[in-house]
Amino acid sequence: MAQFYGYERPDGTVGVRNHLLVLSTMDCSYEPAKKIAEQVEGSVAITQTYGCRDDAMLIHNLAGTALNPNVAGVLILGLGCETLTGDILMEKIEPSGKPVFNLTIQEEGGTIKTHAKGVRILQKMKQDIAEQKREAFPLSKLILAVECGGSDASSGLAANPAVGVAADKLIEDGGTVMFGETQEMTGTQHILANRAVNKETSDAIYDIIETQMARQKAMGISSRWMSKGNIDGGLTTIEEKSLGAVVKGGTKPIQGVLYNNWDRFDTPKKPGLYLMDGPGWDVPSVTHMVAAGAQVVCFTSGRGSTTGHAIAPVIKITGNPTTYANMSDNIDINAGTILDGAESLSSVGGRIHDMIVKTANGRQTKAEALGYQDYIVFRRSREAEHLLGHC
Amino acid sequence: MSKKAIQIDAKDNVATATSIVEAGDEVEVLSPDGDVVLKAKPVEQIIFGHKIALTDLKVGDKIVKYGQVIGIASKEVKVGAWLHTHNVNSANMHTEGPEIRGVT
Numbered sequence: 238m239a240q241f242y243g244y245e246r247p248d249g250t251v252g253v254r255n256h257l258l259v260l261s262t263m264d265c266s267y268e269p270a271k272k273i274a275e276q277v278e279g280s281v282a283i284t285q286t287y288g289c290r291d292d293a294m295l296i297h298n299l300a301g302t303a304l305n306p307n308v309a310g311v312l313i314l315g316l317g318c319e320t321l322t323g324d325i326l327m328e329k330i331e332p333s334g335k336p337v338f339n340l341t342i343q344e345e346g347g348t349i350k351t352h353a354k355g356v357r358i359l360q361k362m363k364q365d366i367a368e369q370k371r372e373a374f375p376l377s378k379l380i381l382a383v384e385c386g387g388s389d390a391s392s393g394l395a396a397n398p399a400v401g402v403a404a405d406k407l408i409e410d411g412g413t414v415m416f417g418e419t420q421e422m423t424g425t426q427h428i429l430a431n432r433a434v435n436k437e438t439s440d441a442i443y444d445i446i447e448t449q450m451a452r453q454k455a456m457g458i459s460s461r462w463m464s465k466g467n468i469d470g471g472l473t474t475i476e477e478k479s480l481g482a483v484v485k486g487g488t489k490p491i492q493g494v495l496y497n498n499w500d501r502f503d504t505p506k507k508p509g510l511y512l513m514d515g516p517g518w519d520v521p522s523v524t525h526m527v528a529a530g531a532q533v534v535c536f537t538s539g540r541g542s543t544t545g546h547a548i549a550p551v552i553k554i555t556g557n558p559t560t561y562a563n564m565s566d567n568i569d570i571n572a573g574t575i576l577d578g579a580e581s582l583s584s585v586g587g588r589i590h591d592m593i594v595k596t597a598n599g600r601q602t603k604a605e606a607l608g609y610q611d612y613i614v615f616r617r618s619r620e621a622e623h624l625l626g627h628c
Numbered sequence: 629m630s631k632k633a634i635q636i637d638a639k640d641n642v643a644t645a646t647s648i649v650e651a652g653d654e655v656e657v658l659s660p661d662g663d664v665v666l667k668a669k670p671v672e673q674i675i676f677g678h679k680i681a682l683t684d685l686k687v688g689d690k691i692v693k694y695g696q697v698i699g700i701a702s703k704e705v706k707v708g709a710w711l712h713t714h715n716v717n718s719a720n721m722h723t724e725g726p727e728i729r730g731v732t
Contacts, residue, residue, distance in 0.1 A: 389677050390644055390676075390677030390678065390679075391676075391677055393694070394634070394636065394644060423720065424696075424697075424698075424718075424719075424720050425696075428696070450720075468712075468713060470677050471644065471675070471676070471677030471678040471679065471712070473679070473691075473698065473699060473711065473712050473713055473716045474698055474699040474716065474717070474718040474719075475718060475720075476696070476697065476698045476699060476718060476719065476720060477693060477698035477699065480693065480694040480696050480698060481694070539677070557676070557677075559676070576646045577646075578632075
């Protein structure tokens, strides 16, 4: 089953969903953006909440979301006086060849007129994309993001290594996998760097992890900087959490580090395994990996999570049998069978791999069926980065 | 049925409980190959996912899980004891924060 069924985009990428994106450039236009999206089924509104400056980190992530192949068409909605203009985003999105429109509320003459125009644009795009059929593509066109949130000791023993098995299998079939959460690589530098394909990547792995440790030190954060649930769940130090976290990426060589800052926003250039430099905060971490091109997400949680995403299916997996029993409405796969002794790691990894392909083919995740559309862009503090000498 | 705890790597000096272990329960520690490497009777409750010491540990001794150092002992610990934030600190970073005892 080394193929999946998706929607080909004009730039050759392949979507596993056919979403229409209403991209509100900042919170000033988000309320009307949501109302417009509500009018046309399959549309979703997103925004960011760091103001309207033309900040490169925000632009990278918003444009990246629009460029993700799960998005079939884009309506940019601004207020009209923002510095982060729709034109800036248009310039980045238009070369992909997907339909993209740009409206501002001040130019249209208020929200009611904007609603009418915006809804008509979405309606037309919706009619056009509804004709598109899924076609078969090789797994080399599929990018998987892996994430863990609400970890407990079962995450590192069951769910993460099982996702790692699935990640390895996807890469063996020609696919691409990325994982992030740099602070949850603390103490694993030597392990990850040893798997780097070249010195540049090895140096970059040390660079992102040590830079993140310096940020944490500057914030006065100790090695116990974990959630209450992590600690209640048996995780004692950040190294223990990290060692359990990084196995979610599997065991393959690391092709590169995907930087996510003001100078660079990298996307995978060829198949294989990548590290994404980003926050350990779940929804922004997923958001950034989706903005870097991931069409499908695997999300492990020992304590239990509800996370979905605005444009990408999020498959949730727990290694904790009690959590699966408690939260089976939200968790797609039970990897707790590993700790029960009922199932092998490779068997669970195989189930996860099959679910990734089925989900890519159109099966909805539990979060999708419930309509969850999590989306948060994270931007680092420029002030802190200047003080630390990181930018 | 005796309770189980698993050692992930043969180098580990801790094992992880796969179910709740009450004080006085016998717990069998299984090696990565599935052999029983230790039978312990913890003197305190150890809940699912928490760690059990497989050897006596002195202050400053390395705590090894996944075959890697996850911290250092901050207190003297006896074999079979519960290891967590009250007796283990980070080996890499400054450590402070909650001493959580008897969480459920």
